[in-house]
Amino acid sequence: MLVQVVTLFVAGLGIYAAIGILFAFYFVSLGCGKLDPMAKQGTIGFRILIFPASAALWPLLALRLARGRQTPPIERNAHRDAAGGGA
Amino acid sequence: MSLNYQAVGWNRQKKIYDRTMVLGVLLYLGLFIGITATTNPTATAETLMIRGFGTAALLLLHIILAIGPLARLNPMFLPLLYNRRHMGVTMFVLALAHAVLAMIQFHAGGDQFPLISLFTSNGDYSSVSQFPFQPLGFFALAILFFMAATSHDFWLANLTAPTWKRLHMMVYVAYFLLIGHVVLGVLQAESSPFLAGVLGLGAAVVWGLHLTSAWLEKADDEEGNGEGFVDVCAVEDIPEKRARIVCLSGERVAVFKYDGKVSAISNVCRHQNGPLGEGKVVDGCVTCPWHGYQYRPHDGASPPPFTEKVPTFRVKVSEGRVLVDPRPLAPGTAVEPAVIAENAAEELSS
Numbered sequence: 368m369l370v371q372v373v374t375l376f377v378a379g380l381g382i383y384a385a386i387g388i389l390f391a392f393y394f395v396s397l398g399c400g401k402l403d404p405m406a407k408q409g410t411i412g413f414r415i416l417i418f419p420a421s422a423a424l425w426p427l428l429a430l431r432l433a434r435g436r437q438t439p440p441i442e443r444n445a446h447r448d449a450a451g452g453g454a
Numbered sequence: 455m456s457l458n459y460q461a462v463g464w465n466r467q468k469k470i471y472d473r474t475m476v477l478g479v480l481l482y483l484g485l486f487i488g489i490t491a492t493t494n495p496t497a498t499a500e501t502l503m504i505r506g507f508g509t510a511a512l513l514l515l516h517i518i519l520a521i522g523p524l525a526r527l528n529p530m531f532l533p534l535l536y537n538r539r540h541m542g543v544t545m546f547v548l549a550l551a552h553a554v555l556a557m558i559q560f561h562a563g564g565d566q567f568p569l570i571s572l573f574t575s576n577g578d579y580s581s582v583s584q585f586p587f588q589p590l591g592f593f594a595l596a597i598l599f600f601m602a603a604t605s606h607d608f609w610l611a612n613l614t615a616p617t618w619k620r621l622h623m624m625v626y627v628a629y630f631l632l633i634g635h636v637v638l639g640v641l642q643a644e645s646s647p648f649l650a651g652v653l654g655l656g657a658a659v660v661w662g663l664h665l666t667s668a669w670l671e672k673a674d675d676e677e678g679n680g681e682g683f684v685d686v687c688a689v690e691d692i693p694e695k696r697a698r699i700v701c702l703s704g705e706r707v708a709v710f711k712y713d714g715k716v717s718a719i720s721n722v723c724r725h726q727n728g729p730l731g732e733g734k735v736v737d738g739c740v741t742c743p744w745h746g747y748q749y750r751p752h753d754g755a756s757p758p759p760f761t762e763k764v765p766t767f768r769v770k771v772s773e774g775r776v777l778v779d780p781r782p783l784a785p786g787t788a789v790e791p792a793v794i795a796e797n798a799a800e801e802l803s804s
Binding site: 369370373374376377380399402403405406407408409410411412413415416417419420423424431444445446447449450451 | 458459462569574602603611612703765782784785787
C-alpha cells in the first residue's frame with residue numbers, strides 16, 4: 368500500500384516537473400516579458416536564474432499569462448492605503 | 455531598482471560578502487572533513503562529504519535565522535543582512551549536495567526508483583522514535599528549493615511582496631523539518647551528547663534572539679495617530695544621517711536627520727519591505743539596509759531613472775523636538791524638510 372501511494376506521488380511529481388520544464392522554456396524566453404515589461408530586456412543570466420521557479424510555479428504563471436496581466440501589482444500597507452497608493 | 459532585470463546586481467560589497475561566505479564554507483568543510491576523518495578513520499569519503507555538506511547547510515541556516523534579530527538588536531550586524539539571499543542560495547546548494555550524495559549512497563543501488571526507495575525503505579511511519587527521517591529532509595529541501603528559486607527580484611515583484619514573504623517565512627517550517635531530520639537520523643545513531651548539545655544550543659540561540667528582538671520592537675512601537683503633529687523624539691536622539699523609527703498610522707515611520715534637516719518617510723521599502731529606518735543616508739538618499747534601494751528623504755522617490763516611491767510625512771522641529779504629522783502623504787509627495795539650524799537660531803533669538 369505504501370509503495371503504491373509513494374509511486375503515485377512520485378509519478379505525479381514527475382509529470383508536474385516535465386510539464387513545468389517545457390513551460391519554463393517558453394516562459395523565460397517570451398512569457399516573462401508579457402507578465403512584467405522589465406523582463407523583456409532581461410539578460411540571459413536573468414533568464415537562466417528564473418528557470419527553476421518558472422518550472423516549479425508553472426500553474427500560477429500560466430494563469431497569470433492567461434489573465435493578461437501586464438504590470439506587477441503594488442503592495443498595500445497601512446500608509447499606502449491611507450495615502451492613496453501610487454507607484 | 456533597475457530598468458531591466460539582470461542575473462545578479464553585483465557591487466563591491468556583494469562581491470566581498472560572497473567571497474567571505476564561500477571562503478567560510480570551504481574552511482568549514484575542510485575542517486569538518488579533516489577532523490572527522492582523524493577522529494573516525496573508518497568513515498568513508500562519501501559519508502564525510504554527506505555529513506560535511508549537511509552540517510554546513512544546517513549551520514548556515516542557523517546563521518541566516520539569527521541575522522534578522524541580530525540586526526534589529528544591534529546595527530553592527532546590518533552588513534550581514536545586506537546580501538542574506540545569497541547565503542540562502544548557498545545553503546540550498548549545500549543541502550542539495552548533501553541530498554544527492556545521500557540518495558546515491560543509500561538509494562541508488564537497489565531495484566526501486568531512488569525517490570520511491572527514500573519514502574519506503576523505512577515504512578515505520580506510526581513510530582515516534584523510529585519515524586523515517588529522510589522524507590523530512592526531502593520536504594525541507596523542497597521548501598529550500600522554492601525559496602532559493604524565487605530569490606530573484608523578478609519573483610518578488612511578480613508574486614507580490616506579501617506572497618513572497620509568506621513563501622520565504624516557510625524557512626521556519628524547513629527549520630523544524632530539518633531539526634526532526636537530524637534528531638531522528640543522526641542523534642539516534644550517535645551516543646555522544648555533543649551533537650545533541652550543539653543542536654540544542656543552536657535552537658536556544660535562534661529562538662532566544664527572535665524572542666528578545668520581538669519584545670524590544672514591541673516596546674518601541676508606541677502607536678501615534680490622529681490629526682495633530684506628534685512629538686516623536688528630541689533632535690539629538692537621531693544620529694546624523696540615520697533615523698529614529700516610530701509607529702504612526704498603523705505602520706512604522708523613519709524620521710531621518712541629515713545635513714541639518716529632518717525628513718520622515720514610510721519605513722517600508724518598496725522592494726522587499728526592508729526597514730528603511732535601519733538604513734542611512736548615502737549620497738543624499740535614504741538607503742535600504744537590505745538591498746541598497748534608495749529614496750530621496752524629502753519626497754520618498756528613488757532618484758531618476760528609477761521609479762520606486764514611498765509615502766512621506768510633514769515634519770516640524772520645535773524647541774529641539776521633532777514633530778511628525780501622522781497622516782501619510784501619497785508616495786513621492788515632496789515635503790519641505792524641517793531645518794534644524796534655522797530653527798535653533800530662531801529659538802536663540804527669541
